[in-house]
Amino acid sequence: MPKLTFIERNGQPKDVEAPNGLSVLEVAHKYGVDIEGACEGSLACSTCHVIVDPAWAVKLAKPSEDEEDMLDLAFGLEKTSRLGCQIVMSDALDGLIVRLPAATRNAAG
Numbered sequence: 001m002p003k004l005t006f007i008e009r010n011g012q013p014k015d016v017e018a019p020n021g022l023s024v025l026e027v028a029h030k031y032g033v034d035i036e037g038a039c040e041g042s043l044a045c046s047t048c049h050v051i052v053d054p055a056w057a058v059k060l061a062k063p064s065e066d067e068e069d070m071l072d073l074a075f076g077l078e079k080t081s082r083l084g085c086q087i088v089m090s091d092a093l094d095g096l097i098v099r100l101p102a103a104t105r106n107a108a109g
């Protein structure tokens with residue numbers, strides 16, 4: 001099963017098993033990682049914003065126009081920012097590293 005590493009807001013890495021077919025957002029929820037995902041993956045919010053490790057960012061499929069539009073609303077946008085609900089785990093992403101942004105627009109703190 002692919003592995004996924006979340007870099008939490010305090011900078012601590014959290015390694016988890018990420019079943020194929022689950023989105024990064026779904027994996028985060030499974031392990032209690034603090035990504036909100038207010039619209040549950042329907043591309044209507046930006047609270048599932050994650051920052052992909054640059055080495056991995058180039059290996060992901062390009063974001064759709066809808067994802068880009070939503071990302072524009074994300075707080076603390078970076079070059080490799082993506083929406084966690086749009087990254088779907090597969091064997092090709094074994095070892096993926098994503099960092100949680102400092103804050104999201106809808107979440108307190």
Ligand code: FES
Pocket residue numbers: 025036037038039040041042043044045046047048070083084085086
């Ligand atoms: S959960 Fe809302 S866009 Fe990803």
